[in-house]
Amino acid sequence: MNRRRLALLATIVLLGLAVVTSGDAVFALSGQFDRFGLPAVRLPGRALVLACAGVAGVAAAIGRRWSPLVGLKALVVGFVGWAAAGSALPFLVGNQVAGTVAYATPLVLGALGGLLCERSGVVNISIEGQFLLAAFASTIVASVTGVLAFGVLAGVLAGLVMAALLAFFSIQALVGQVMLGIVLNLLAAGLTGFWFAQIMVPQPLVFNSAPVLNRWVLAGLAAASVPVVWLLLFRTKWGLRIRAAGEHPQAVASAGLDVRRLRWQAVLLGGAFAGLGGCFFTLATVGQFSRNITSGYGFIALAALIMGRWQPGRVALMALGFGFVMQLAGQTQALGTPINSQLLLILPYVATIVAVAGLVGRVRAPAASGQNYQAER
């Protein structure tokens, strides 16, 4: 039943959309200035939406393992068809793909960082703070040295520094992890905002004009990180121990392993990934930092982590999905379609709330995440 529910929901939504769809949807497969011009595809909007509803309906009727995914895909295509139908401007497919990957890159890296952390039993609300300090550090170092690699390295180091604070205060000082994450976000916002005004604003050409990194480099690194993290966590002895520390630290301790040490390792490694993600906001965009440049992306990464049920592959898919929605919000604003881009932008958050409420599938956090481990004396 559960397999069918999502696909069925997609069918119903699509049928509803088909009623209100009118006109043709034009999809431009290549950009205006591309070397090879591909023809634009013109499809009747209502037929397209109905076709998607049909696909979702068949998926619901068959009810296999892949049904929810097919239903979701049909929903996305149908949704885009509805949004693009009747618009004077073509829907730029290439833009949508590139934008999705761009948005998803820091989300994937941040969520993987959070994943390592939370799998070991430390809740990470401060992905945002790790992003922010990394974005700042990478910009300033890349600006001063003019070498992108140094900038990326500085970003990773900044992520490590934030992670070290998280590790120290949660693992050693036993500060509540949620509270700690909030405080670290505040600290990162304060530090970067202060130094931005103190150092970068007076001399922007020296300290705030980094060379721009090709975003596909970071996207590639993000894509490569997914299997790496999966292998680390699910195919190595270390990964097994990390996961055990996140599920049942007492058992790990009684096997003679050092829970604190394991958690330190996972939190620091996670910080490095998040730091790499943080570089994206400055180095891979315009090479400039500005106050609070990450503007809540760390929390979308957290949402992707939760929606992806703490599993690398699913997490990356969710990050891509959220990236898709964010890019779509930007495009629909340009198209002037009936859907409001602001409403699209809250979709990831609403989806996460629905998911943790268990309305769609079951979301379960690592059992010991959020609980500080204290050795028995």
Added chain:
Amino acid sequence: MRDLVGAVLAVLLGLVVGALVMVLFDPASAANVARAYAALFDGAFGSGRAIAETIALAAPLICAGLGIWVGFGAGLFNVGAQGQAIVGATIAAYIGFAVVLPAGVHAMVALAGGMLGGAGWGSLAGWLRARFGAHEVITTIMGNYVAAGLLAFLLTTPRFQRPGRGDSVAPLVHPSAALPGWGRAHLGVLLAVLAAAAVWLWLQRSRQGLELRAVGFNPLAADTSGIVVASTVVRAMTVSGLLAGLAGAIVALAPDVHGSPTPLSDSLVGSVGWDAITVAMLGRGRAVGIVVAGVLVGALRAGSLTMQTQAGTPFDLVNVIQAVIVLAVATPSLWRVLR
């Protein structure tokens, strides 16, 4: 007493770290540290106007801080005060600019609307927790961004966007809905103190408060003793959201230096809900503590602007100071940790 000493030490530590941050990349500014802190103090307590500003900023912080305290009491971490305050501010501002009522009544209706809005938003998280076991930390964090997004959406609709404006700003709140006050010193702080007393009475001296604390202490034992845990959880989140909604309503209806409330926009609520977590943490689970902590954080916020204009020190420094203060207070014993 020990808490007080600890709090003072934490504040001192915050100031010391703040000074270090100031000079870390700019050793020449060492001479400026004293000037910056003097300006910070000056802007917070240096004059009647400064004190009024501090108190005005403290009022919503105290209300939302009380809300988070109520959550703590029931063993719930309401990270969603920001979202609840946004909902409260939105509804209060809407009643303020869209409805015509006699002065006084108008402000009360707007305040009540804001409180109800916050309560509704908070109760949603409580219900999801009680009914589906959805962790309130996750739902309330996400709820913050949903509320902010909804407000951003509303501000693009004709009902909320000020006519003739292309940017996202709402019409001015009618003077009849503004909280009465003299300059920045407005009625909000009185409401905050009253709220503190009411919350204390409710938590410590009522049957519901006892049930709430029992659930916070040990839900299983509470259940065994006949307390309905689910409805207690919903009630705690509702009251928590109500107080955060009140905070938002105060922000939306408080007069600025010119005597009329700042119109609703994406940035009106600022970071009240996040700062309130600091306040609840520093308040150490006492009503009086939360009032004092609210004034302290309000003072930091009020002083930060004077610090920036008079000493040229960016206001972001107070975020660093605030973070260090909370870390110092939250760390049980630094000595034991470093051992």
